[in-house]
Structure formats: structure tokens, C-alpha cells
Amino acid sequence: MRRAGGNDAKEGKKPWKHGSNGKIQKVSEQLQEQRRNLPIAKGADALIREIKSNDTLVLLGETGSGKTTQVPQYILESGVLGSGMIAVTQPRRVAATSLAARVAAEQGCSVGDRVGYAVRFQEAYGPETKIKFLTDGMLARELLADPLLSKYSVIILDEAHERTLNTDLLMASLKGIQEARKGNTKVPHSGKGKERADNSSCGALKVIIMSATLDAEKFSRFFGNAKIIYVKGRQHPVKIYHTVTGQNDFVDAALRTFFQIHVDQPPGDVLIFLPGQEDIESLEKSISSYASQLPLGKSRVVVCPFYASMPQDKQNKVFSPTTNGQRKCILSTNIAETSITIPGVRYVIDTGVHKEKRHLAGVSGSGFNTLLVCAISKSSAMQRAGRAGREGPGFCYRLYPESAFRDLPDTSEPEIMRCSLASATLRLKCLQRDFFDLELLDKPDGSAINAGMKTLWMLGALDTEGNLTPTGRAMSLFPVEPQQSRALLESRIHGCTREVLAIVAIQSASSKVFYDPGSGSAADSNEPGSRDIERRDQAQAARAKFIHISGDHMTLLNVFRAYEDLLKSSGGDSKSAKAERRDWCNRHFLHERALTEALDIQTQLRRICDTMRGREASFGLSDPNIELDWRSSVAEGPGSTVEAEKVLKCLMTGLVQHGALRSAERGYCPIMDKSKTIKIHPSSTLAGKKFDAIMYDELLFTNSGSTYARCVSAIPTSIISDLSAYRPRST
DNA sequence: GAGCACTGC
Structure with a gap:
């Protein structure tokens, strides 16, 4: 068990943890009072009766009902649990950790004792833990090691309406697990029905699906008409306005609406939902420019852009309180719709659009992604409006007519x-x-x-009959995309696991490494235009020293190595060391968040390599004498041509479907679909350059109408033939 | 020459 350290900062003070005994008692009484006043508290006894008499329940609770924090405690206190644990899944890490902190406080214990959590890279639970909050992805991983989830007596899938891939897959698995644990059927994972379950040991499993929207009936039907229980919520009323006609230019419409609110309406911050960085930056410029022309005495406007790929210190501006008479105007993507709550918001402006990523399988397995601006769903629109009613009555201005709202789909398409x-x-x-x-x-x-x-067959993870191969089994142990785990396995043959591991770690970090300055600093500049170009040139110059001629993958390796060197020279958690690293990242226009996350992933992958080392034979991997050792490194050393060739060879085994050849008249053509023409994405170090063949992490079709290859490397001439002649093989 | 919503293992 590992104790959490990182979460304390977010929670601020925790008197119940550090205070005297008397103080613990006092805080606890206040919390108990709050608990009793939650809307769900009135029905607690009835709820427990239903849980006792049903294997599966669907709990439909509005926001503010208290269902997520209270239901696990009711179950714990009612004694229906037996010797097992309660798992409560969440789509997001922050939710899992902060809920654990809250419920532990209400239980009067420390996080990690009776109440704990588990998210990637961070966990706090032990032998005493009865309530465990975890991400749905984490429970999905646990399922691989323990197909009956035998540790748990009750599993609660919260936020089921969000329909994440993992929640959907868990729901499908839980149905089978319930049957198997009742002893009625075979073990759910023996699809061919060979074995009988040895399943009486862990007892029956109760499942509770929690949802906030209209999906309840669908969940109920899925679980054989499971009983639905409704719980009232507690939200302040939000008055909703629609436009009379449709708006062509939502950025302009948002600008005008904001100033109407600003001039006519009482104090309160304004939250504007926009699809992406580009629109946010453009609106930021216009609002700042008009606000500076307002007559003196009118309250000043503080514009706060807010999107996930923004550097952390700039994001913090959103949470800092304004001085008297100022009005905050937050320009945000979807991140403020569910992931993060911003205090002080009284007015919401909803453009009705967002960006949606979608994978298209395509003909002949030539998959590519689209990232397009499209209309949101009714439940998204309601969620956005609700953001105005967190602290008091609020107002939501929709930049589309009521008829358009009625035409929206009820929910967005499941992941x-x-x-x-x-x-x-x-x-x-x-x-x-x-x-x-x-x-x-x-x-x-x-x-x-x-x-x-x-895809799995081409990677050698499945055979021609669709059965899992030893390579596939080994790949599944790594929590990264199959393309990347395949490259990692290949690296043992070429003795470059250390290098490939670093690239895989940085590729699978959720945030991007390179920071592209837009107009971020333009608001306080007199000549925004020239300032932008200057910043962009600076960024390119700072980046130049990392560039590897072969392309983006080796460039990422160079960045990662440079950061590792920096850690060696100024490691540790001292204030000055941290400041030095932050300064270094800023000077080089790098996102430190991506680099620290990559380090965490590297550590995790190394640990998995360690557990596999010497056991290659048990995975049936050919030539068990070649170990998967993360210490093995290219003998010729960093920067050598041999190094790049070996590393790219490994990466290519994962990217077999992502190769393209240059045609004289049309740019690059993907080998899986030669009728298509693609460009190298402008963010690539290879943009505008010409090679005989390239490989890339991803193809992306955007609103510009072009398909771009992202994260691109040139394929060394010596291995181009490997690409077209590729046959799946095992490592 | 031109652009990358949000999560998660």
C-alpha cells in the first residue's frame, strides 16, 4: 500500500487530520449535520431496504443530491456488506481522490484507512479499507487480474450517463460476473464454456448504476428491468434565454451577449463555452479590446482563457478572486462542463457547439480520426446551464433558438x-x-x-483465427496503446528498450510536450500581432536544439533526455530546484506537466518490464533468452545513426498501418489507402519536408478540410521495404 | 505553409 501525498495541496486545510481530538469531534459533528440535510438522507432507510432486496439498482439522482458520497456510507453502516469491499467508480481521477477525502472526513478517518482510493500513479488503501473510490479505467485493469472482482461485494458505477468506454465495458462484464458469483453459470471469461466456476467463495455481487440523466430506463432494461430509484437534487434555479434566430458567427454573438450582461446585469462572473483554443484566443482579444474602451467607472473586465492544454500557472488565474468591482469572464472549452467547477459563476453563455473526436474505421482498416466542431446534446446544454446555479440563482444565454435546442440529440454518442x-x-x-x-x-x-x-492481427497480437497470441498477452500487460506496447516488445530484439520506453512514455502522456504560444500574452501588449510572431519565433528557436533530423519521435527522445539530465543536475523537491526546472521548461516552451507525467509512466512501464524479465518463456515469446530489460540501450550511443535506425525499426512494428509513401504529384499517400492524400501536420518538425516514406502516430481530419499526419518520422531507406512486405510475426 | 475538445490504464 502506498499512502497518498499529492492530494493534500488541493484539499487545503484538513483540521480533522491534524487537529486535536476535540477538534476532530467538532468538525465531525458539523459534517454529520450536513449529511443529515442532504436530499438523499430522507430516503436512506428505504434505499437500504431496496439495496438489501435487489441485486441491481439504478439510482437516478440529480446533482447535489449527495448520492455519491452517501450511498457507500449507508451500505457500510447498514451491515449488508459482509467481508467484501465497496468499489465506487468515477470517470475522472480528481473526482475519485477528492471524493475519498470527503467521505473519509465524514467517517472520521484518514484517507487510506476505512475509506481509500486508487487512481493511476496514486493510491491510498489498506487492509482496513471498505469503501474504495477508483477510476473506471482502474477497475477495468483490476478485472484483467481478477475476472470475478472477488474483492468487492458491491460495485457502484457512478456518472454512468457519461458512457465512457470503460464504464460501458464494466457494465457488460458485471452482468456476467453477477451470474457467475451466484453460481448459476460458468465463469464469465470462459466464453467457450469449458470450465465450471469456482465462485461460491466470494459471494453475491450487488451492482448499483448511478446516473444523472434520462438514461435510467436504458440501464434498467440492460440489467433485466432493474428497479429505478429517483433522488431529488439541490440546484439553484437557472433562468434560460434562447436567441430568436440562429447565429452564424458564435464568437461575435458571444462578444455582444457578454457586453449586454456586463453593462446591464448585477455582479457575477460570466462563463462562456467555446469549442477550442483558437476561438478562445480570438474572443479574448476582442473582449479585452472593447473592455478597454468602456467609460471609466464601469467595472473592469478580467478575461480568463481556460482549456486543458494551457500551462498550469496560467490556468490558476481562473480560480483567483477578482478585486472589488471587477467581473471575471471565463472563456472555456468543455473542461468547465464536467471536469472542473469554477466558483463565482452566475451567467453562462452557451455557443451550443464543441469539438468532437471520432475514429473512423475506414475501408481496409485504414483508420483515421476526425476532430470537428459540432452541435452539443441536450444533456450537455443542461449541464452547461447548471454551471450558473452552483452558488445561487443564475442565468444561461443560449446562442441558438429554442427550436434548435429541441432538435438536439438527448445525449452525445457513447465513446x-x-x-x-x-x-x-x-x-x-x-x-x-x-x-x-x-x-x-x-x-x-x-x-x-x-x-x-x-489492427491486432497486424501487430501479431491475434492469430488468423482471432485467438490471442503470446505477443498479445504480453502486450496487454502494458497500460499503453497496442501500437506502443508492440514497439516496446520489439525493442528487446534490437536492444534499445531504454530508448523506446522513453518515447512510448512521452507519447502516452496525456498532455502535449511542446507549447505553442498563441495570443496568450497579447492582452497586455500594445501591438498584439507583432508580439505573437515574435513569441512563435522564440518558441521555434528554443525548440531547435532538440530536433532530430529523422523527425518527431527521436525529437521527443531528445527532449526527454534533456529533462532527465536536468533532473540529475537539479533534482529534489527543494523550492529552488523546482523553480529551476519550471524556468527551464518555460524557456524551452515545454509543458512540464507532460514531462513529469512521462516520468511517471516510464517508472510504471519499467516496473512491468521488471516483472516480465526472465519470464519471457512463460509468455511463449520466441527466443526467451532475449530479455525485456529496460536498461538495455543502443551500444553505439545517443545521436548515432544506428540508434535512430534501431529505434525507428521498433516503432514501425507498432505503426505498420500508419505508413505513407510520397507520390510525385500528390504529396503523401497512406499505404493502407492509396486513394487518400495526407499532409504533415504543421506542428511536426518534418512539416513541409520531403521524404520517400513516413510513419505517424495518427491521422487527423479537421475543419480545414485536410487530413494531417501527427507525430511523424521519416522511415530510414534501409527499412522501407519492411513496411510494404510486413507480415505479422511474434516477437 | 498553417493548427491540435475532454478523459483514462
């Missing part, structure tokens, strides 16, 4: 229908299941399922 299925298929194959035999709330198209299978 399972929009993403690549390769990774999920690999996990299912490890449980001897697949998408064809799995009962799901929504089933992806056959073409999407087949494309996922084909």
Missing part, C-alpha cells in the same frame, strides 16, 4: 461508438471475450469491430 476498438478488443481477448459475443448497451458497427481485430 464506444466513436473510438478505435483495438485496445479494448485486446483486453476482452484476455478475458476470452470479444465484441461479437459481448452484450453491450450500444454495440459498435461490425466494421469498427473488424478494424480493431485487424
